[in-house]
Amino acid sequence: VLISGRGSNLQAVIDACEKGDITARVAVVISDKADAYGLERAKKHNIPAAVFEPGKFKDKNTYELEIVKVLKQHHAGLVCLAGYMRIVGDVLLEHFRGKIMNIHPALLPAFPGLHVQKAALDHGVKIAGATVHFVDEGCDTGPIILQAAVPVREDDTEETLSARILEEEHKIYPRAVKLFAEGKLKIEGRRVRIT
């Protein structure tokens, strides 16, 4: 699991694995920030963790090669981006194509990018939500695996809406990982078939 911060989605996946809902385990947590709270979560669950700060590498490829090395050392079969605030580059994609997932707090393809809960509110949408998708070279553009809808309330603020979306994220991310672990996700062009 790749993180940059709080790691609440990481926690949801760890919990689902520990409960036995998912027949898998989090092999390693990698952060691009040394102070990411998610690193504490990994420690608490005795999960190996590593920090790679992109600024300390010559370029993105060198940075990602280091990540790939650690992922392979830990025999990772799936890479979950969970609040990892970077666009995945060529190196990670080349080594894990079709095996990288991301969670996004909007109903894609609406509102890709950052600050999307606020963008959805400002736009006046009535239904917001969350999306788990496979990662391709774009920003939040890959094939969609699961989505959850969250109705917007009249008195919602960015904070209240984000909190309700997050609750759904914590349900659909483990569910998507479970489907992957069971070999039930087939990518067919832009579509993901759940078998």
Ligand code: GRF
């Ligand atoms: C989540 O809202 C996720 O959808 C987005 O970044 C946030 C990460 O939260 N990509 P957390 O670090 O998992 O708590």
